[in-house]
Amino acid sequence: MSILIRLAALLSWIFSTSTFGCAQHFIDGSGYSVTSASEDAGVLTINLAVNTASTSTPYGSDLSALVVTVTKTEKDSVRVKILDKNSKRWEVPRDLFTAGSLGTDSTATSAATDPLYSFNYTQNPFTFKVVRKSDGYTLFDSSGISLVVKDQYLQVATALGSDLSVYGIGESTRDNFKMSSGDKQTLWARDQGSATPIVNTYGSHPFFLGINSAGQAHGVLLLNSNGMDVTMDSGHLVYQAIGGVLDFNIVVGPTPANVVSQYTKLIGRPKLMPYWSYGFHQCRWGYGSVDALRTVVNKYKSSNLPLDVIWADIDYMKNFHDFTLDPVNFPQAKMAAFMDEIHSSGQKFVPIIDPGIPDDTNDYAYTKGLSMDIFIKDTSGKPYLGQVWPGPTVFPDFFHPDAKSYWGEQIQLMYKSYNFDGLWIDMNELANFCPGTTCLRDLAETCPKGGNSTTMTICCLNCTDNENSYDNPPFAINSADNHDAIYSKGISTTALQYGGLRQYDTHNLYGISESIVTNSVLEKLTNKRSFVLSRSTFPGSGVHVAHWTGDNAATWNDLRWSIPAILKFGLFGIPMVGADICGFLGVSNMELCARWTALGSFYPFARNHNNLDSPAQETYVWPEVTVVGQKFIGLRYRLLPYIYTLGYHAHRDGLPIARPLLMEFPTDTVTHNINYQFMLGNALLVTPVISKGATAVTGYFPRGVWYNVFDYSQILTSGAYLTIGVTIFDMPVHIRGGTILAMHQPALTTASARLTPFDILIALSYNGEASGELYVDDGVNDQPESHNR
Structure with a gap:
């Protein structure tokens, strides 16, 4: 990349960071003033003009005119959008939220005739405030820090009440559940293990829940898929986004449970997972044959340990190619027979699928994708070339209208070979092992062809950096906690998806777009409620998939960090979430694994999983852990009617x-x-x-x-x-x-x-009273709407 572009990014960081103490400095712009306002059918429209246009480097020129729309979407929620008046900008597509109210036109509804909030604004500079009527508490107040809107830099803040505790904004690994002053959360999906704290990891969730000292709560979603930093500083929560629009959705609560229910009504209620998925799961990278899988299943049974699901990582594939079987260690007949064995015992099997398709004319998924023009493109119009486990790879575009047909055919062919029960979609941030923004095909033929987990992580392609303002935007978000380039560990943000959509805007949506397609394909294929586990997520992902916290490590810190992470995803509307029990990276031990097995038995999604290079850590490995597993996993199985009822409540009401x-x-x-x-x-x-x-x-x-x-x-x-x-x-x-x-x-x-x-x-309570609820269905029906309680 050019020295000039990286210098601009560095200057943007210096400009946004105080050199005097630890406080953050944000742009102190002149703001905007109201030129006119009108209301029609319950939608308030406010026109704004910039007071004094700034062209100060390194962020660029202010947009001259804005329009603000305030829509009373429900009695308990309001939508405030700040848009460029003169030209249309990228917005998160509504069709990602077909299960929620955000999937409809933002027009006033009859439910909003008597809203539980008031909206007020000042003329010059323009600021706005949303207040809950019942107690007069301010839910959002944009005064105090300037509203700045440029092409690639959007800044807005909300003042926080002195008694307000704030939770959410992610995904990253944190030691505390509650945000603290000085916390900066960067939202940019990245192939970054959760064993590294503070840094941005796999998903983007610009939502927070706030609760005051009286126990009254509210929530705020900034519906924006571009990269951003969100910083708690000096009594404000400050948003600094590098694109899109400012689309705030504010829910009034007033209880924390109300907030999550109202939020999931917007983005879509979480999916009720099949009953079997609430059982215990065992996985590792390194189960190298069908016999190895069978041995694990048998050892759980002989150790009197509950087990519902056995998983396979990329070991089962031929040269790490999706939709294939290693003919030596996972021959098709043997796999099909193993499926019959575990199914006869009431157990299930879940394999992994990565989005990277090998750039190999002998691979059907590749040639079929080429014929359907299904892959993400580079700026020259050719399939964008990267590298992951199979070697040189291309990537399906899940915004393409034929993506479901293409992906569905591949999964169906795989299912005909052996009838698996769920799917695990990984590496979907997108992940890419090659640095640089453009990789050429001149060395692709000489690259290793998959199958070696060590060499495949070393880029074998000829990759260079392009000088452009998308891969190197004027404002450098704090990716990897060191202002790393946003294409690092991913693909160029100049890469194009269907309809000319640019990865700069859609990057954080790759995981949810793959999730929607995969979930739909699997439900149609099996005619049952599906189970899909996704690494990358976005608001609304819980409608389609479960999530795990990614590549943690076998340490006491990681055990501890798993708890705030799981609680956050409950707020985010993804209640089926867990962490790798006993740790993924490194070497676990008896004491750590015993404590983690007890804790993990109460994760909504309970799976023991570890790395290729790590020693075995299945629950039966240590006698003491076996006893702990019999006790606590056994208790989990006794509690399954209750846990499944909680899953139903999550599906019906959004509750974690x-x-x-x-x-x-x-x-x-x-x-x-x-x-x-x-x-x-x-x-x-x-x-x-x-x-x-x-x-x-x-x-x-x-x-x-x-x-x-x-x-x-x-x-x-x-x-x-x-x-x-x-x-x-x-x-x-x-x-x-x-x-x-x-x-x-x-x-x-x-x-x-x-x-x-x-x-x-x-x-019994102190007063001698008790109540409870039980939801019962067949556990697999695709439409759990009979409400048998």
Whole structure:
């Protein structure tokens, strides 16, 4: 790249960072003033003109005229869009949200005739404020930091109440659930392992939930798919985006549960996953044959450990080519027979698929894609060339109208070969092993042809940097926490998708676009509720897929970090989420794996997974961990009727499965600062052991009666921290007084568990009362709408 362009990016960083102390400095522009305003059919339109146009480097010129539309979308939500008046700019496509109200035209609805909020604005400079009527609390206030709108730099902020706690904005690994002053979250999907804290990882979620000291909550979504930094600074939350429009959707709450329900009504309610997917999953990169998979399944059974799903990483493919089988270690007949074996035991199989298609004329997925003109293109109009596990690769464009037909045919051919049960879509940020913005084909023929996991990560193509303002925008977002180039570990942002869409705008949408197509294809193919696990996500992904937190490591930090990450995704509308139990990278050990197995048994999505170069860490490897698995995974299987009911509530109302304590006890301000305990639904309090060598764990018990899930010993508290002794085989789990749980009898698969009689566990409140709910269906029906409760 040119020195000039990188210097401009560096200057943008210096300009946005204080040289005096740690406070962030943002552009102090002259702002905009109102030139006219009108209201029609409940939509307020405000025209703005820039006060004094700035052409100051390195950000470029201000847009001269803006238009603001304020739409009362619902009684409990309002949409505020700030657009370029003179030309149309990129906006997130509505058809990504067909299951939510954002998928419709933003016109006023009858539900908004008596809104629960008020909208106010000032004339010069233009600022706006959204206030909840019931208590007069300000939900969004754009005053204090200038509104700046340039072609590749958009800045806006909201003032935060002095008593407001803020949660959300991701995806990144953080030590705390609550945001702190000085936190900067960069939103740019990146093939970056979650074992590295602070940095932007796989998905983009510009949504936060705020709760004040009175326990009143609200939420804000900035619907924008471009790269951005979101910084909490000096009582403000500041957005700095490098493209698109400012499209704010504000929900009024007032409870945290209301906020998540209102938010998921906008983006779409989460999918109810099949019953079997709530069981226990085992995976690793390194199961090198069908016999290896069979051995794992048999060892779980002989160890009296529950197991529902066995997974395969890229080991099963021929030279790491999608939709293929290694003919030596995974021959088709043997795979088909293995499917029959596990299916007869009520168990399932999930293989991985990456989006990278080998640039190989002997590969059907490649030649078919070429004939359908289905691949993302470079600026010359040729399929964009990158490199991942198969070697030189091209990438399907899931915005293409024929993408479903193309992808569906490949999956159908794979399914005919062996009837798998779900799919795991990985590397869909997009990931690319080659640095640089343009890779030439001159060396492609000499590249290794997949199959070697070590050499394939080394770029073998001739790649160069192009001097353009998309790959090197004037404002350098803080990617990788070091202002790394936005094409790093990905593809050029000049790459083009169907209709001339540019990766600069659509990059953060690749994961959700693949998720929508894959989920639809699999449901049509099986005529059942599908299960798809995706690494990259965006608002609305939970309608289609589950998620895991990616490449963590076998450390106590990673165990601890998994808890805030999972709670965040519950807020993001993706309740089916988990972390790799016992750690993906590095070497696990008995104590760490024992503690993690206990904790992971209460993840909504529970999967043990590790890396090719790491020693075995299946639950049966250490005798002590086997005992812990029998106890806690066994308890999970007994609790499946309750967990599945929580999945149904997530589907119906948007409520998370794993919940922060503040969601159940919002007026108890102690819960606003708890990072490492969580509620599973409304009834179970989980207090994980998160420290090496611990013989006791301290947790907060909100006001009420709590019963130990194993011996039913009682805690009666007005709200207090309590310390509980633990052995390696213990983790405190307590049932909330006033709740009722339906439970299975012990079983090793969900299919077997569903055949057992129910136990009913009644935990009385201090007043001697209890209530509960049970949702029952066949567990696989594509449309779980019978509402059998």
